[in-house]
Amino acid sequence: MRILILMGSPRVNGNTAELCKPFLEELKMIGADTRYVTLAGKDIRPCLGCYTCQDIQGEYGCIQHDDMYPIIEDILWADIIVLACPIYSWYCPTLMKSVLDRHYGLNKFYGSATGSLWAGKKLALLLTHGYDREYACTPFETGIRNLCDHSSLKYIGMYSVRDIDNKAAMQTREAVEGAKEFARKITGEAK
Numbered sequence: 671m672r673i674l675i676l677m678g679s680p681r682v683n684g685n686t687a688e689l690c691k692p693f694l695e696e697l698k699m700i701g702a703d704t705r706y707v708t709l710a711g712k713d714i715r716p717c718l719g720c721y722t723c724q725d726i727q728g729e730y731g732c733i734q735h736d737d738m739y740p741i742i743e744d745i746l747w748a749d750i751i752v753l754a755c756p757i758y759s760w761y762c763p764t765l766m767k768s769v770l771d772r773h774y775g776l777n778k779f780y781g782s783a784t785g786s787l788w789a790g791k792k793l794a795l796l797l798t799h800g801y802d803r804e805y806a807c808t809p810f811e812t813g814i815r816n817l818c819d820h821s822s823l824k825y826i827g828m829y830s831v832r833d834i835d836n837k838a839a840m841q842t843r844e845a846v847e848g849a850k851e852f853a854r855k856i857t858g859e860a861k
């Protein structure tokens with residue numbers, strides 16, 4: 671089982687990265703093949719909305735040859751894609767939003783090309799946030815559920831921890847065990 675974690679916090683050693691540690695550890699214990707990709711520092715430009723990708727059959731087809739291409743390779747490799755990020759302004763940080771918008775070339779819905787390059791894959795969320803879970807995460811989770819629905823991906827759930835006192839909040843027994851349990855849950859769903 672191949673699991674891609676896209677870590678979208680600008681803080682590469684921040685709260686989200688801390689929460690990813692027990693999650694990754696458990697995935698490795700289970701025997702999953704994992705890739706952990708940090709978006710910070712990468713050149714992932716915003717979608718231009720040019721629709722060129724919609725006329726290119728069978729491949730991603732984006733005209734912007736930046737760091738999104740290796741990420742697309744990772745996405746195509748994975749059975750499960752985990753978006754790990756903090757909530758920023760009720761959604762996600764900018765680079766993660768660019769990745770989400772740049773999914774366009776994977777769905778050939780609006781031009782002469784047809785089909786999907788990633789239908790059937792599974793997607794999960796691992797989030798950190800300052801407000802309480804429901805108030806903080808519902809808009810992003812709803813957007814991701816809808817994206818999955820639209821793209822014929824299977825949304826397999828969210829685990830999140832509230833940032834009360836920075837990294838310490840990610841190191842509590844509850845947070846660590848929760849992240850591990852979530853790793854077991856998503857791998858169980860994928861069987």
Ligand SMILES: Cc1cc2nc3c(=O)[nH]c(=O)nc-3n(C[C@H](O)[C@H](O)[C@H](O)COP(=O)(O)O)c2cc1C
Pocket residue numbers: 679680681683684685686687755756757758759760761798799800801802806832833
């Ligand atoms: C620019 C910015 C925007 C934020 N927006 C929200 C928000 O809308 N809702 C929320 O609950 N927390 C928000 N937070 C708090 C972060 O989600 C929280 O501190 C998170 O754990 C940071 O994770 P990191 O250390 O991995 O970056 C925001 C933080 C920053 C820096």
